[in-house]
Amino acid sequence: MRILTLGPPGTYSEKATKKWTNKNIKNPEIKLKSSPEEVINQINPKTIGILPIENSIQGTVLQTIDLLNQKNVKIMGETIIEINHCLIGHNTENTEIIVSHPQALAQCRNYITNKFSNAETRTTGSTAHAAKLTTEFTNMAAIAPAETAKKYNLNILEKNIQDVKQNKTRFIILATKDAEPTGNDKTTLIFSVKQKPGTLYKSLKPFAKRQINLTKLESRPSRKKLGDYYFIIDIEGHRKKPKIKKAIKELKKQTEQTKILGSYPKAKNQ
Numbered sequence: 329m330r331i332l333t334l335g336p337p338g339t340y341s342e343k344a345t346k347k348w349t350n351k352n353i354k355n356p357e358i359k360l361k362s363s364p365e366e367v368i369n370q371i372n373p374k375t376i377g378i379l380p381i382e383n384s385i386q387g388t389v390l391q392t393i394d395l396l397n398q399k400n401v402k403i404m405g406e407t408i409i410e411i412n413h414c415l416i417g418h419n420t421e422n423t424e425i426i427v428s429h430p431q432a433l434a435q436c437r438n439y440i441t442n443k444f445s446n447a448e449t450r451t452t453g454s455t456a457h458a459a460k461l462t463t464e465f466t467n468m469a470a471i472a473p474a475e476t477a478k479k480y481n482l483n484i485l486e487k488n489i490q491d492v493k494q495n496k497t498r499f500i501i502l503a504t505k506d507a508e509p510t511g512n513d514k515t516t517l518i519f520s521v522k523q524k525p526g527t528l529y530k531s532l533k534p535f536a537k538r539q540i541n542l543t544k545l546e547s548r549p550s551r552k553k554l555g556d557y558y559f560i561i562d563i564e565g566h567r568k569k570p571k572i573k574k575a576i577k578e579l580k581k582q583t584e585q586t587k588i589l590g591s592y593p594k595a596k597n598q
């Protein structure tokens with residue numbers, strides 16, 4: 329099985345991919361791509377993709393959510409990893425530019441403001457990409473995983489620099505098909521409703537009245553017109569279970585469009 333995720337070597341995505349494949353795939357062939365679009369566009373029956381979806385400090389990774397709405401892929405799993413950001417580079421005194429993935433910069437905003445008030449920040453496609461770039465400029469430092477410093481021959485200037493020490497990111501496993509029931513599953517759905525009083529309330533009622541737990545609710549602009557949204561929800565349970573099936577059927581009566589993104593086993597370390 330071929331597994332695609334965000335590269336170059338040393339990203340958090342690569343870490344999450346190794347963690348998930350070790351448990352789930354025999355002989356994985358991991359390929360590192362330069363963007364989430366590239367990952368999602370190359371998914372086929374023999375190729376799966378792994379992308380970050382949600383962070384405990386910054387919330388939803390909007391880029392991934394928007395891609396899920398546009399592309400025809402299913403979620404077949406999830407995995408959660410701890411995120412411990414480090415500042416890596418040449419030396420602290422000369423650091424004038426700090427580079428990283430936008431999520432990493434956002435998770436370390438207070439640290440940057442307090443310790444490097446005069447530094448310029450720039451975004452890169454990934455944390456490892458930032459590390460790679462840093463090798464070329466002595467006045468640059470990157471925010472990246474600790475092990476990535478070694479990989480690119482850089483020094484660890486400071487460890488654990490995220491603004492909230494307990495920092496986790498959830499990644500989703502994308503494929504052409506979702507997963508079979510295990511007894512401890514989740515289902516992700518995307519839907520849009522007409523702008524009328526009570527439509528969101530009525531859409532969620534089928535789950536509430538069956539005691540189906542909602543673990544996530546997110547709204548995103550439809551990109552069609554201002555004030556027009558679609559919603560993404562995660563519920564506990566598998567779409568093949570009668571209770572969930574009935575609730576989704578009722579949801580569909582309230583919505584303009586409903587897409588089941590998939591059912592998959594719940595990650596353990598929530």
Ligand SMILES: O=C(O)C(=O)Cc1ccccc1
Pocket residue numbers: 334338339340341342380411429431432453454455456497
């Ligand atoms: O840039 C990376 O290393 C990624 O895999 C994306 C990311 C960035 C920050 C936290 C979690 C994932």
